Amino acid sequence: MSDPFNSPPRGGRGGRGQSTPPPAGRRRGGGRTPGDNGGGRSSPDPFGPGPRLPPPTNPFVGPATRSGWSSSSSEGRSGSRDGRRRRGPFRRGGLFGAHAPAAEDDPFGGPSVTSGAERRRSLQRAIDVFRNDYRFTVEKATVTTNGVQLRVIEAPGGGHVPRRFVAKASFPEVARAVAMERDWMHRLRFARHIVRWLTLTPDPMAPGPGNVGFNLPYFFMEYLENGTLRQFEERVQNVTxxxxxxxxxxxxxxxxxxxxxxxxxxxxxxxxxxxxxxxxDAVLEAPTESEPSTFAHMDLHNENVMFGDLEESEAEHRTVPIVKLIDLGEANERPAGESSVPPDPSAVDTYDNVLLLANYRPNTGRRNQGIDRNLLDIGVLMASLISKRTAFVVTCRRNMMDPSIHPFLDADLRLLIQRCLAVDPENRPRLEELTELVGRDDSPFFRGESYYKRDQGFAATGVVNPAEVLETDEVLRFIIQACILNADPNTSSRI
Structure with a gap:
């Protein structure tokens, strides 16, 4: 493999990559491959690695086409399963006439590190442990301030299909931080909407007979192929x-x-x-009777939110790919009890009180500083996505009070996001309340195309209602296909 120091890719922190063709014959839905049981690292093979074989052929390489990847990569994605381009309602007759490729930035973000003898040795050791195991091919290496990111292909065998995964390995000076991130990842390994922890059996980086291993903290995680929320925002900004x-x-x-x-x-x-x-066995995350953790992500921005794949067996992810959080490097448990810093009274007056948010305080539900912080952060993410303007919380509050920014925004959605952005944490929703709302028969989270066709008399006149057009299945499919699933066929600069 070429020396990554000669032309280093841009940064990298958490999870996985973007927009590469999935493995041939890849399983859909909730199945797990052998060894991915979410547990701790397995003991190394006492008999050492198997016989040395020629490097396996990369099963993912295939020519890119304008509508995605050629039929040789059997991904079978929703909306273009036959590989043909569908004509859409977007300007200039194409799928997205104004669409331009997103900037070629690494989905992990962060500055690259290109010097230091010890770091070079750590990089080479990490690469060598995979090169010395016939099961694996190192497809790409990225060097960052937080360590080494390796994108690796595991050859088919042992009852599973070929797959990509990511190995994150530490440099000596950041060993403690990577070890802490590894521990957080293991703790949340069964959470469906956190990048998935992987276990490899036998572990190629563990010391064993004939294998010196890697003596610094490391862990393995799934490869998320469809990019970050930031990249998605950049793409839709080009469609006006x-x-x-x-x-x-x-x-x-x-x-x-x-x-x-x-x-x-x-x-x-x-x-x-x-x-x-x-x-x-927990299919989707849900509150329990135990006291909630005070765990806070603490770095929840649009580069640390990534799109996974469609899950045809789950209603929540059948149309829009699952969204997952990555990069737990800044995570911590917040102090118990209330914050020592009270809400700013003037900010409460100009936001919470204007919107009467105290009237929506639930009578039940639990909160703590970790939950408060995470809810505020997802409020900022949603407000930035809606306004197409990445902004700090004060600007996000102002934007969500401005009906002209998204004049067709569902009033119920606007209110929930406004509540997540509340200055006083008491005025934010409770996770139990939100989860209960999801499970209702009339849940707003699952409103379909027909819900937004409110004025049948208006439609009968033959005049097009813009609010209805935006909610059609056709528009939704084309956004998902063009801006998420088939967004950037060229992945040469991504982990």
Missing amino acids: RLALPDGSEIAFLLPNRLLWTIFLCLIRACVGMAWPPEGP
Whole structure:
């Protein structure tokens, strides 16, 4: 493999990569491959690695096409399963006439490190442990201030199909930080909306007969192929107009149905951090009777939120790919009890009191400083996504009070995000309340196309209602296909 120091890729912190073709024959849904039981690291093979074989052929390499990847990569994605381009309602007759590729930034973010003899040795040791095991091919290495990120292909065998995964290994001076991140990852290993912890059996980085191993902290995690929330935001920012059937145009805004689904995934992640599932049988995160953890992500921005894959067996992820949090390097448990810093009275007056948020305080539910912080952070994420403007919390509050930013935003969604952004943590929702809302028969999180066709009389006149067009299945499918699943075929600069 080429020396990554000659032309280092840009940064990298957590989870996985972006927009590469999935393994041939990849299983959909909730199945796990052998060895991915979420447990701790297995003991090394006492008999050492198997016989040395020629390097396996990369099963993922295939020519890129304008609509994604050629039929040789059998991903079978929703919306373009036959590989043909569908004509969409977007400007200039193409899928997204104004769409331009997102900037080629690494989905992990952060500055690259290109010097230091000890770091070079750590990088080479990490690469060598995989090169010396016939099961693996190191596809790419990224060097960052936090250590080494390796994108690795595991050859088929042992009852599983070929797959990609990511190994994160420490440099000596950041060993403690990587060890702490590893421990947080293991603690949350069964949370569906946190990047998934992987266990390899036998562990190629553990010392054993014929294998010196890697003597610094490391861990393995799933490879998320569909990019970060930031990359998605950059793509949709390039789509400004939507062509309507009558020849007119309207400003392009993200559909409520897409926003509800992303918001739901972020809520599930918050629940998983507050009540880490105790076993792999927990399909989706849910509150329990135990006291919630004060765990806070503490670095929850749009580069640490990534899209996974569609899950056709789950209603929540059947149309929009699952959204997961990555990078627990800054995470910690917040102090018990109330914050020692009270809410700013003037900010409460100009935001919470104007919106009467105290009227929505639930009578039940538990909160702590960790939950308070995570809810505030997902409020900022959602407000930035809706306004197409990455901003600090004060600006996000102002934007969510401005109805002109997204004039067709669902009023219920707007209110929930406004509550997450409340200055006084008492005025924020409770995770139990949000989870109960998800489970209701009339849950707003699952409103379909028909819900937004409110004015049938208006539609009968033949005049197009822009709010209805944005919520159609066609618009939603094309956004998912063009801006998430088939967004950037060229992955040469990504981990």
